[in-house]
Amino acid sequence: MAISGTVDAHVHLMPPRLMAAIRDSLARDAGWTFDHPVEREAMENALRSAGVERYFALPYAHEAGMAADLNEWVLREAAASEMAVPFATVHGDDDVEAVVRNAFEAGARGLKFQCPVQECGPADPRLEPAFDLAAEYDRPILFHAGTAPMFEESPHVGADQFAQFIESHPDVRACAAHMGTYEAAEFLEFARRHDQVFLDTTMALSPRSADVLGFDPSSISDETLTSLSRSVMFGSDFPNVPYPYEEERRGLLDRDLPESTYRDIFRRTAERFLGERD
Numbered sequence: 217m218a219i220s221g222t223v224d225a226h227v228h229l230m231p232p233r234l235m236a237a238i239r240d241s242l243a244r245d246a247g248w249t250f251d252h253p254v255e256r257e258a259m260e261n262a263l264r265s266a267g268v269e270r271y272f273a274l275p276y277a278h279e280a281g282m283a284a285d286l287n288e289w290v291l292r293e294a295a296a297s298e299m300a301v302p303f304a305t306v307h308g309d310d311d312v313e314a315v316v317r318n319a320f321e322a323g324a325r326g327l328k329f330q331c332p333v334q335e336c337g338p339a340d341p342r343l344e345p346a347f348d349l350a351a352e353y354d355r356p357i358l359f360h361a362g363t364a365p366m367f368e369e370s371p372h373v374g375a376d377q378f379a380q381f382i383e384s385h386p387d388v389r390a391c392a393a394h395m396g397t398y399e400a401a402e403f404l405e406f407a408r409r410h411d412q413v414f415l416d417t418t419m420a421l422s423p424r425s426a427d428v429l430g431f432d433p434s435s436i437s438d439e440t441l442t443s444l445s446r447s448v449m450f451g452s453d454f455p456n457v458p459y460p461y462e463e464e465r466r467g468l469l470d471r472d473l474p475e476s477t478y479r480d481i482f483r484r485t486a487e488r489f490l491g492e493r494d
C-alpha cells in the first residue's frame with residue numbers, strides 16, 4: 217500500500233563532526249557501517265523520496281557541557297527545514313533545568329536521551345528537572361531505554377528503570393526506542409497498561425533485525441501491533457542505519473496489517489506522541 221505523509225519518529229540530526237564521532241564508535245563497538253548522508257539537505261532528499269513528510273530530529277549529548285549548543289544547532293537547522301521536528305537533549309551533569317527550559321522556550325518539541333551513552337536514564341534523579349519541565353510544557357520524551365544492542369550491563373537502561381519513570385511521571389508521554397529491545401515483552405506490557413507509553417519500531421521490526429540487532433521481529437505478533445497501534449510509531453535511526461532505508465519499512469509492510477494500523481504506525485501515533493492529536 218502507498219503510505220503518504222509518513223512521520224519517521226527516530227532520525228538523528230547532528231553536526232557532521234559529532235556524527236562522524238558517533239559513527240566511529242558504532243563501527244568500533246557494533247561493527248556497523250553506514251552509507252546514508254549526514255548533511256541535513258541530503259538526508260531530507262533521501263527521506264522525502266522514501267515518502268517521509270516529517271521526522272523527529274534527535275540529538276544526544278555524550279558528555280556534559282555540550283547540550284545547550286547542540287540544541288541550538290538542531291533548532292536552527294529545523295527552522296530552515298519543512299520536515300524536521302526538533303528535539304532537544306541534556307546531560308545529567310549539565311544545569312538540567314536551564315538547558316531544558318531554554319530549549320523548550322526556543323521551540324524544541326520534545327526531549328531525547330540516549331541513556332546508555334549519556335549515562336543517565338529514566339530513573340536518574342539528576343534528570344528530574346527535565347522530566348518536570350516535560351510535564352509543565354506538555355512535551356514528550358524519547359528514551360533509548362532498552363538494553364540493545366550492547367548495553368545489557370548498563371545501569372541506565374532496562375524495563376525496571378523505565379517502570380520507575382512511569383510511576384513517578386504518569387502524565388508525561390514517554391517512548392522507549394527500538395521496541396524496548398531486548399525486553400520488548402515488558403515494554404509492550406507497559407504500553408498496554410499506560411496510554412502515555414509509546415514504542416518506536418526502529419531497527420527492531422526489519423528483516424535485518426535478527427542479523428544486525430540480534431532481535432527476532434516475529435516475537436512481536438501482528439495482533440500485538442494491531443492492538444497497540446496507538447502506541448507504536450515507525451522509526452528508522454536514519455542516517456545511522458546499517459542497511460537501506462526501505463528495509464526498515466519492509467518488515468512492517470510485509471505483515472499485511474489493517475490499513476488503519478499502518479496509518480497509526482506511520483503517522484498518527486507520532487502525532488499523538490507530539491500532542492498534535494488525541
Ligand SMILES: [Zn+2]
Pocket residue numbers: 226228453
Ligand atoms: Zn537512534
